[in-house]
Amino acid sequence: MKDFKFSVAPMMDWTDRHCRAFHRTFSRHARLYTEMVTALAVIHGDRQRLIGFNPPEHPVAVQLGGSDPALLAQAARICADFGYDEINLNVGCPSDRVQGGNFGACLMREPVLVADCVAAMKAVVAIPVTVKCRIGVDDQDPEEALDILADAVIAAGTDALIVHARKAWLKGLSPRENRDIPPLDYDRVRRLKARLPHIPVAVNGGLKSIADGLEAMNNPEGPPLDGMMLGRMAYHEPELLHEVDPRLHGTPAPHASTFEALEAFEPYIAAHLEAGGRLSEITRHMLGLFGGQRGSRLYRRHLATQAIKPGAGLDVLRDAVNEVRQRIREPENA
Known part of the structure; x- marks a missing residue:
């Protein structure tokens, strides 16, 4: 996938179209993501408000939430017609509301269903379909859980994996705590890439700078990871996006200051x-x-x-x- 080296994570209430337009002033190449939007909202809601964007935002991806393959396929087709560069499926959000809808991180327990969702979307769109996931949830063994999910969605045709290098605890921790308390395990993501060298894999979680991301991408066990995704740090310190084009793509930033x-x-x-x-x-x-x-x-x-x-x-x-x-x-x- 082109322009996969750096992306700004999808963040509810933050990465709206105004945020994305603002971030684009600092980098031509950073891949920008929408807030997560449910498949049902795309199908039945105010589409221009929910998924509308401006052409300068490219490359821009939409993140969908859902677990019904038919509904996700319908929503993916709508988003592709809007002109998005990528459809991303959320398999990482741990919030109670998301769990109540049977999507997000709880889908780590249902790899076959996630694969069915990916296959349904791939069947109706020509743009990349990717999955953003955790390394596991609750008492799952991250070695087994991540491999099983990755193998299932790759067989279904996913174009890339973005892995938040933490478990999600679905009971006992809030979404905010789930971003900080479970320990980071970049080595687990690197082992995944070593096992699947032909699949683009990006790392997410706890990265505070591009230097942090480059260190996490370095893989002594095999090929380097293909990209990094920063969330809160990119939002709270947007000037770090100045570094994306020169450091990762060898081109000047759009503006000198x-x-x-x-x-x-x-x-x-x-x-x-x-x-x-x-x-x-x-x-x-x-x-x-x-x-x-x-x-x-x-x-x-x-x-x-x-x-x-x-x-x-x-x-x-x-x-x-x-x-x-x-x-x-x-x-x-x-």
């Missing part, structure tokens, strides 16, 4: 405001900029308090950015 990237992003924001949208719907994804720089606290405070006001416009963002720009120009002892 964060200031230039924000100026290039202004027309998108202006169009959103012109269409009746609110500034805060976009700037809520931008609060992590300028971390650790002089003026960053004032930048965040200004956006947090002013962008939510009715009628807030681009001047609010510009004023917030100027809090940093002005202090960069000042001498350190000013």
Whole structure:
């Protein structure tokens, strides 16, 4: 798969179309994912609101939730017609709501069903179909559980695997705790790749930088992993996306600085405001900029308090950015 080396994880309430458009200003090659959307929502819901996106977001993937092969096939066809570059099946989310719908991480226990879902989607779309999973759930043996799931979905035609290198505990831990408490096991993902050298495998979970990802991808037991997926770190420190194109693809970042990237992003924001949208719907994804720089606290405070006001416009963002720009120009002892 092209542009599989780096991706921003699908994150509920975070990776909406505004977040993806913002992230695209920092990297041409990063693969961006939607929030998870259920197959039923795609079929019966407001599709433009749920899965609409803008062409500059490419390469962009949609993550589907579900466990009914026929419904997933129908939803996958709809998403492919929308122009997505990839369909990803969620086999990793541990939330109670997702478990109640019999999808997400609990499907680690039903590899045959997951394979049926993949096969049904592959039969109706020409774009890649991938699976994002855990190394196991609850008391499963990760060696056995991950191999069984991987073999099943590969036989069904999956194009790649994205593995969150932790177990999910479906009882006793919250979704947030499931992102931190179960121990990371990158070696397990590397062993999977060594056993399946012909299948693209990306690693996810606990990565705090591109350097972390490259270290996790290195595989002394066989071929290196094919990609890394970062979630919360990419969201909270979006400027790390500046590194994706030069470090992983050998091409310059789209813009030389964060200031230039924000100026290039202004027309998108202006169009959103012109269409009746609110500034805060976009700037809520931008609060992590300028971390650790002089003026960053004032930048965040200004956006947090002013962008939510009715009628807030681009001047609010510009004023917030100027809090940093002005202090960069000042001498350190000013």
